[in-house]
Amino acid sequence: MTSEQSRTHRQGPATLRGRALPSTTTDQRLLDSRGPADWVHADPWRVLRIQAEFVEGFGLLAELPKAVSVFGSARTDPGSQEYRLGEEIGAKLHEAGYAVITGGGPGIMEAANKGCDQAGGLSVGLGIELPFEQSMNEHLDIGLEFRYFFVRKTMFVKYSQAFVVLPGGFGTLDELFEAITLVQTRKITRFPIVLVGTQFWGGLVDWVKNTMLPGGKISPEDLDLFHLTDDPDEAVRVIVEAHQEAERRLAEEEAAAKAAAREAGDGS
Incomplete structure (x- = not known):
């Protein structure tokens, strides 16, 4: 074994030997402006970008009031019946006390943002960087564009108390079935999903x-994970009633816990 092969180099948490030994130090590579810029496309740098997207999203949305995400096709024409339905749902969600979150783009997303915005509500768009142009719509109070789909999906789930899903394509189906799967597997607290x-x-x-x-691919109770309707009033009512019921159960559980604590204290 040569002296070079036996030499050990510590690089953060990593230990490098032999052919893996770097020819320059981390500081040297950081401060040296010469050479190719391939490093900005390396996986460790991507991790920092991903972290930055999470930090920015959490920071911007942390004080968001209770909200509902509305999904649907970006290809829906303005003036169509589906577009008008999206507008109506956006307005009615605001009237029920919710902010509206969409993917921030055109079509159904624009319709829901527009309905909420024109009704005086808080309208949010979580966009995604795509290879084709899809600008954020003009009816947003808060707009944030992501590089990574999975970071964006996390924001939808974290800051939404319900999903409303209008007609759409593969992206809409993706959001729908991810939400159903998360609720079914209890990875997230159950919330209303309305088609x-x-x-x-x-x-x-x-x-x-x-x-x-x-x-046998699903259980009978899995059919209760979503609700199907044509009525925008019913869609909003399902969400409101589900949240009222959840609040009632929580209040009962807290009261029972306090009663049990009092009894335990009296018994001691």
Whole structure:
């Protein structure tokens, strides 16, 4: 073994020997402006970018009031029935006391933001960097654009108390089934998931009921994880009533815990 092979170099938590020994120090590489810029595309640098996105998102949204995320197609035409439905739902969510969060883009996202904004509510958009141009809509009080889908999804789940899902494409399906999976597996506290559009979603719901359930791929109670409707008032009512029921149960649990603590104190 040569002296070079036996030499050990500590680089943060890593130990390097032999062919892995660096020819320069970390400080030297940081301060040296010469050479290629490939390092900005390396995985360790990506980790810092990911961390920065989480920090920025958490910091910006930390004081957000209770909110509902509305999902749907970016391709929905303004003036269409689905667009008007999105506007109505955005307005009614504000009237029920919720901020509205969308993906920040056009179509259904714009409609929900617009309805909320014009009704005087807090309108939020969480955009995503895409290879094709998709600018943030103009009806946002808070807009934040992400590089990474999984960071953006975390923000939707963390800062939403419910999901409303209007007709959409693969991205909408992705958000829908991720939310259902998180609730089903109890990775997150259960919250309402409302599908709006029986004609659009009916075939999918029938397939879930008539194929997945009989095949043993889901449990009967999993069908209660979402609610299907055409009525925007019903969509909002489902959310409000679910939250009222959750608050009632929490109050009962807290009262029971306090009573048990008092009894334990009296018994001692």
